[in-house]
Amino acid sequence: DLADELALIDADADKLKGETMDLLHGSLFFNTPKIVSGKDYNVSANSKLVIITAGARQKVGETRLDLVQRNVVIMKSIIPGIVQNSPDCKILIVSNPVPLWSGVNVAGVLLKSLNPALGTDSDQEHWKKIHNQVVESGYEVLRLKGYTSWAIGLSVTDLAGSMLKNLRRVHPVSTLVKGLYGIQEEIFLSVPCILGRNGVTDIVKVNLNPEEEGLLKKSAETLWNVQKDLKL
Secondary structure (H helix, E strand, O other): OOOOEEEEEOOOHHHHHHHHHHHHHHHHHOOOOEEEEEOOHHHHOOOOEEEEOOOOOOOOOOOHHHHHHHHHHHHHHHHHHHHHHOOOOEEEEOOOOOOOOOOOEEOOEEHHHHOOOOOOOOOOOOHHHHHHHHHHHHHHHHHHHOOOOHHHHHHHHHHHHHHHOOOOEEEEEEEEOOOOOOOOOOOEEEEEEEEEOOEEEEEOOOOOOHHHHHHHHHHHHHHHHHHOOOOO
């Protein structure tokens, strides 16, 4: 229901053909009348939204940050062809690593304000255990099946819906955070943002306690230490 045409591009001709056939076989169940594919970027000409999922596959035992330099090379080979054929498109990059974010709320109300015991030794809901499971779950799926796909695909569909339908919903997506929470480096971190047809239009600033702000700054420092040494 999001698009009247879907274009697939991949360097692997056999995989591209297989994915295209698989989608065509299931096209009865969704309202995208035209599905095209090819190795040349011209099949995606004049796109409104381009979603990039290409990247070096993470190996078992490999940290996400180890992927960064290899993915830089891949992105430099992809972006020019996209921009040349769709100069007015919005680009949605599905990336690893995904930065950390610790704010959890319902309708703008922090859960810790409703239950101050969250994350403490007296927490009966085992907040810290759940947090660790969330952080490590991707690695567990990778170990068990070799890759992650369903949760990522559904998340991207949700993001694409907000952009193509201009829903202006709040999503945690990576954006430039220089000047936010005392961060001075030009880095991108995942924070709650309002997403519409023009991409990120606003950042929703969430009140963090000192511990959360410290963790966010630590994530920023970790990413900056990798970013500043990249060969661009």
